[in-house]
Amino acid sequence: MTDIAHQAQFAAFRRLFPAAQNQVYCDVAARGPISTTVRDAVAAHLDVRMSGRVDKQAYFDLIETTRDRFAGLINAHSDEVSFTKNVSDGINAVANALPWQAGDNVVICQSLEHPANIFVWQSLAQTRGIVVREVAPVDNAISADAVLNAIDDKTRVVTVSSVSFSPGLRVPMARLGRACRERGIFFLVDGAQSIGIARMDVAADMIDGLAVSTQKGLLGLYGMGFLFVRRTLAEAMRPAYLSRMGVDLGTAHEASSGTESSFRFAAGARRFDVGNFNYVGAVAVNQAMKELQAFDAAALESYVCGLARQLASKLEAVGAPLIAKSNDTRMAHIVAIGHGIGATHDSVDDSSLLALHDAFEAGGICHTIRRGVLRLSLHAYNDPTDIDRIADITARWVKKTAPTIRAAG
Template identity: 30%
Template sequence: MSVSDRIVAVRAQFPVMERLLYLDSAHQTPLATSVRAALEAFYTQGYELAGPKPVWLSRAEDVRRQVARFFNASPNEIAFTKNTSEGLNIAANAVPLNAGDNVVLIEGDHPNNAYAWLNLKRRGVQVRFAKLRDDEIATAQTFAPYIDERTKVITLSHVTFHAGQIHDLAGIGRLCEQRGILLVVDAMQSVGVVPVDVKALGISVLAAGTHKGLLVPQGLGILYVKEGLDALQPAYVGMSSVARPPADYIARPDDLELRADAGRFEYGNLNLPDLHALSASIDLIEGIGVPEILKHVTALGDRLIAHLDELGIALIGPRERGQRAHIYVLKVPVQKWADHFERHRVRVSPERGGIRVSFGMFNTPEDVDRLAEVVRHGLTDGVGDGTSDAAADVD
């Protein structure tokens, strides 16, 4: 079966596409039939068998191995969290930072990453913001002017939520390796859409939620911690975090040794329903392949840009192939166009300076053409031209 045939088959798993034009995968993805079936199977077991927890925990370890292969990591480098923000906060509090040390971010990147590190200012940690235009990608040269001998961390999104750039993590990773700096990556917008090889990219810590490109409902996150980063220690500890959890459930004050793997950052019950769903979603994604998904959504972006050029609508963010993936922000008056799209049953997001269109693997060229027609009608009806008004971040 060709890639295009597989994409058509996948689209049939998303019945929402029969009800509206869904172009909001950067906000969240709709539920696929196979993912829903995995959730239903979990709940059926809980309903009929009163919860076979040992079976579920064994499956969770199977999923850990599946996730590790997905990222080219080892299972002992994978921990499960609630979401991206929890993973980033775990990283910020795990890195041994002292007063006078500094961390470098991109100005305007997702605020939940910034806040995780800004919270350390009370400990005397300095947070520096590198400047970057919306149509630029971050490279090693972006960060070089901001780092010195006290720089301990560079952190950024792999793909930005508000302009869609794919940053040069490989180059930034090489800079970090040369300078002994940790690279902490927010992969929320890239995972499942852009290939993420943690080894090839030189990533020290990666955090991602699963409710966008990984097609799983909110409430589950993935944390990758590179093996050997033993200096990174958890701020919270539970029974699952320690190397020798007591079989009798009595804490031993004289035995507080933590696990040597990423599991030291897990400290409670896992989101077992979503882990079952994640297994099904990875199977679905790998049935097409992430490189093919990237090619597909990039081609949809090519088609969208051609329509926007014809319609005279400006794009916020890069136009060059290789610098963009599935996120495209139309520079139009936000509220007027948000109302217009809602009236025409088009699901998009208001974004900083425009309207964000974001593709999933289930979208087709015909979806792009339908969107263009809705935009054309809006221009004809006088909704507005390319002059944008303010928009709140709803990512």
């Protein structure tokens, strides 16, 4: 595809998102907006429910199409994908199905992880005697060296976010994946922030488990997620929750119980499916993934991350403080304005940053405050006009508050 054809494709995509047109929408790290086509697909689904003429087989077909689509997106097999509520659900499903021995450990950089990937380990420390080995962040990111240094012969799991929720930097996944595979350690990734934006290849990155939700970069709804578990590992795991969807019922009806005492788990990660599915959530994300998959995945990533670099570079040029500069190789689709990571989830201590936040709000720049920084996160519906609007507002703020920035700097 030529550059012009690519640009036309991104422009057409942007037109599907009202939220990207009546403001500068830079908040996919909190949640993605839905497109008009996703809204229409959901409305059509609800119309059928309202009519009372539901074809349950069509629902199951939709689930399998959606499963296949997600598997294609991450280079997995469909049997390696199950449906969850969200990231926390997926991580819990894995953590509670592993054969822990007291004293086993999980290596994690808790200070940069979202709570979705924290409490389950703390709970297992209390109930199963596992040890949570904390890795300190290095320069606001999870360092592969630090993680590898923390591994010992009792390490059973290494868990990281592919991109941190704040300040939004990438983790070197392939390096960690390879090291874990060599040592027989389960490599579990929280892909909430990168899925749908940065390419995800579970085979290339040697990922054993991947949990995502659908309301951010996948541009679907809340209350739905996917869990990937590598087939050979899944087949050695016993899910903590088991229902008919996780059991191989052969050709029997979904609600038949079969031979209860001699049940067989469903293939691969399908054993983690629990009961009826979130059909409306599947309708939404199936449609959204179809639209995302119309792009070449590498072109989409390079467009979005390219915009983020452009934004960082314009903000640097006007003198804004950034956590990662535009030439930082750890940058993905998130730009964080601020002086450093703060302790509280949704506030900034610095009054000048608060003034910039207010200026963004007044100027229609949708973003969030996370851990002491202003977080601007981009997707394929953004374009260079968004970058210019943010840079203009920031330049005016710098002129007004420059002395404070230098003092805080």
